[in-house]
Amino acid sequence: MGLIIAYILFLLNLLWIIPTMYPLYIWKLLTSGSVRRLGDRLLVKVGEAWIENNYRISRFLYGVQFEVVGENFQKLKPNGSYMIICNHQSWSDIYIIQSVLNRKIPLIRFFIKDSLKYVPVLGHAWLALDFPFVKRSSREQLKKNPELATKDLENVKRVCEKFNGMPFSILNFLEGHRRTPERMAKLLKKNPYKHLLRPHSGGISVVSTSLRNSLDAFIDLTIVYPTENPSFLDLMSGKIRKLKVFIDVIPREQVPIEENEQFAPMSKKMKRWVDDRWAVKDALIEKEMSSK
Helix, strand or coil, X not given: CHHHHHHHHHHHHHHCHHHHHHHHHHHHHHCCHHHHHHHHHHHHHHHHHHHHHHHHHHHHHHCCEEEEEXXXXXXXXXXXXXXXXXCCCCCHHHHHHXXXXXXCECCEEECEEHHHHHXXXXXXXXXXXXXXXXXXXXXXHHHHCCCHHHHHHHHHHHHHHHHCCCCEEEEECCCCCXXXXXXXXXXXXXXXXXXXXXXXXXXXXXXXXXXXXXXXXEEEEEEECCCCCCCHHHHHCCCCCEEEEEEEEEEHHHCCCCCCCCCHHHCHHHHHHHHHHHHHHHHHHHHHHHCC
């Protein structure tokens, strides 16, 4: 019964967006300049309210709590510009990240497959809120034509141009996939980590280089669930009521961003930095899991 009530409340929180968002989206499409920017700000307020309501529902029903650990957490600014990286274990990761950072930094956006813009309501919301849509080639397409990988990265750079000169927060899941027992077993021989998948640095290197003049800092989050293989249903049904989120705010000057856009996709110094961050994450998660 509790799960049914949860789904009803989350659905109601989604449905109020329809009569609120669409008029603002039309306003945005039909205007320009300062009038359009006002529409953008109002749309962001709608998105932030939706995120806050989701968290309120989970707290009301199950007493869900996110314990945030991090000394620099309070230094984040709503008008700053941030690149966010995080380990990826469940669909609930995005919900947790948004809840923890909501209204502390600009509305968090993340790269979405171009085809998802046609999803009813959510797809339109992502479009209205200027989420970056990108077309990505499949593995089969890349095998037949490796040059498509370069085109995909060029597409990412073009998408990033809209964020230059404005506050932004962009989330990157560097592992590319959710960490599941099946993927861990499949990649066992190639994966040096116990609790993480191997990260990919090419995408974040390209994005960081494209936005290097606007970035204030990187936000490195490590989510530690109380169970080894969490699911979104576990969180929404109240099986997970408390978890830890470790936050490390790293000034832009301390990150080895590649200056030359030509070298960014294969930047060795960014790869070393990402690998080092993942080694720290893996050790942190191991320590937390061992102490339970």
